[in-house]
Amino acid sequence: MAKFNSNKGFSIIESLVCLVIIGIGFIAVSQLTSFAIGSMDRSMERTKVNFLSEMIIEDMMGDPENATNYSFNETCTHNTGSESRLSDVQKNKWRNKLKATNQINVDGKDRTPKCYTGDKKQTIVRSDTKRTSVRLNFFTGGLNKQNKHKRKKYLGVVLK
Amino acid sequence: MKRAKILGFTLVETLVAIVIGVISVAALFYSYQIVTKTYQGILDKASISRSGRDALTMIARDLRNAGYKDVNYTPNFDRWIEQRDFEESSADFLAIYYNTSPNDRVRIYYRVRKYKNSNDMFLGRDVVENPVTAHKQLLLNEIIVPYVTDFQVVLKDINGKELKPVCINCNAENLKHGTRAEGKANQSKVHTAEVYLTVRSPNKIYQKDKIWKIINHNASTGRTQKLNPDRYHRETFFTSVYLRNIVNIK
Numbered sequence: 416m417a418k419f420n421s422n423k424g425f426s427i428i429e430s431l432v433c434l435v436i437i438g439i440g441f442i443a444v445s446q447l448t449s450f451a452i453g454s455m456d457r458s459m460e461r462t463k464v465n466f467l468s469e470m471i472i473e474d475m476m477g478d479p480e481n482a483t484n485y486s487f488n489e490t491c492t493h494n495t496g497s498e499s500r501l502s503d504v505q506k507n508k509w510r511n512k513l514k515a516t517n518q519i520n521v522d523g524k525d526r527t528p529k530c531y532t533g534d535k536k537q538t539i540v541r542s543d544t545k546r547t548s549v550r551l552n553f554f555t556g557g558l559n560k561q562n563k564h565k566r567k568k569y570l571g572v573v574l575k
Numbered sequence: 576m577k578r579a580k581i582l583g584f585t586l587v588e589t590l591v592a593i594v595i596g597v598i599s600v601a602a603l604f605y606s607y608q609i610v611t612k613t614y615q616g617i618l619d620k621a622s623i624s625r626s627g628r629d630a631l632t633m634i635a636r637d638l639r640n641a642g643y644k645d646v647n648y649t650p651n652f653d654r655w656i657e658q659r660d661f662e663e664s665s666a667d668f669l670a671i672y673y674n675t676s677p678n679d680r681v682r683i684y685y686r687v688r689k690y691k692n693s694n695d696m697f698l699g700r701d702v703v704e705n706p707v708t709a710h711k712q713l714l715l716n717e718i719i720v721p722y723v724t725d726f727q728v729v730l731k732d733i734n735g736k737e738l739k740p741v742c743i744n745c746n747a748e749n750l751k752h753g754t755r756a757e758g759k760a761n762q763s764k765v766h767t768a769e770v771y772l773t774v775r776s777p778n779k780i781y782q783k784d785k786i787w788k789i790i791n792h793n794a795s796t797g798r799t800q801k802l803n804p805d806r807y808h809r810e811t812f813f814t815s816v817y818l819r820n821i822v823n824i825k
Binding site: 508 | 602606613616617620621623624627628733735766771773785786787789790792809810811814815816817819
């Protein structure tokens with residue numbers, strides 16, 4: 416009589432290892448999808464930041480004689496200032512646009528862009544007898560482990 | 576001959592295997608659905624981002640050219656920019672005029688219109704060469720952004736105050752803010768143009784209905800759009816352009 420093989424199927428260890436491998440696969444896929452969503456949101460944010468930085472430069476180009484009045488340095492707190500000069504009006508506009516004030520309201524809440532510690536929107540105006548130039552710094556996405564800004568955008572323009 | 580003890584799977588083993596199999600297939604199907612839905616959502620968001628970016632870049636370029644007059648252009652040049660409340664939708668209508676050569680001038684219309692068999696709207700761009708002349712010719716009539724929820728144009732003077740009306744062919748809505756003569760004269764006071772564009776995703780993204788209110792600009796103008804609850808995603812893009820050619824028209 417032939418002897419039966421004692422190995423009848425998978426052992427419990429083999430089954431568990433298999434389940435763990437499949438689980439790792441699922442986790443990887445879910446991480447991938449959340450990363451893809453995050454990337455898309457960051458891409459959208461960058462598109463908007465590009466337009467906002469253009470807005471700032473365009474407003475300064477429209478008033479080059481008073482460019483030095485357009486110094487701007489904002490973090491996540493935006494305080495509306497007085498509006499005695501055009502530069503003040505424009506800077507208040509920037510504040511509102513950076514916060515996306517009065518644009519979209521979803522389920523009763525205004526949708527505003529995320530702002531993290533370390534985020535900064537800054538204009539640095541340099542003016543001498545020959546020319547006036549502006550440098551725009553946009554730091555978004557907060558700080559990384561090395562305490563450096565995660566996302567940076569610089570724009571430099573000679574105004575006159 | 577002695578019968579073999581093990582002939583196959585027992586009933587319990589088969590049932591356990593079926594249960595495990597069903598759970599695995601359900602998990603696979605569920606994760607496939609999630610991945611497909613997420614992928615679709617990402618595609619839709621990418622589509623919104625691309626449409627918004629391309630359209631605003633195009634509009635900004637046209638606005639920078641608005642009012643450009645070639646030094647050798649001799650015909651009457653009295654139209655540079657117009658902003659009207661467009662009756663077909665609650666959005667705005669923007670007209671831009673500039674020279675493309677010493678003999679030619681283009682008129683560009685941006686307006687939000689409805690698709691023929693649906694309530695969905697798109698942003699169209701019509702380019703007409705030499706309007707208001709016998710040589711009038713339609714160069715382009717294209718959809719630049721599908722699924723638009725709102726398009727608003729705010730024209731401001733040198734002090735940052737909103738100018739209204741700014742039009743030549745003003746409609747009844749524009750004339751509530753001033754006369755036709757004021758509308759024409761206001762063209763030369765325009766210093767900055769602000770553009771808001773709200774784009775909707777082509778497909779439903781969210782699991783539950785959301786209540787959307789599109790404000791874009793200022794709630795005090797009464798232009799707020801409260802939409803019926805739906806599962807679409809929307810984004811507003813904003814740009815502001817200094818109208819250097821109009822400012823320099825003497």
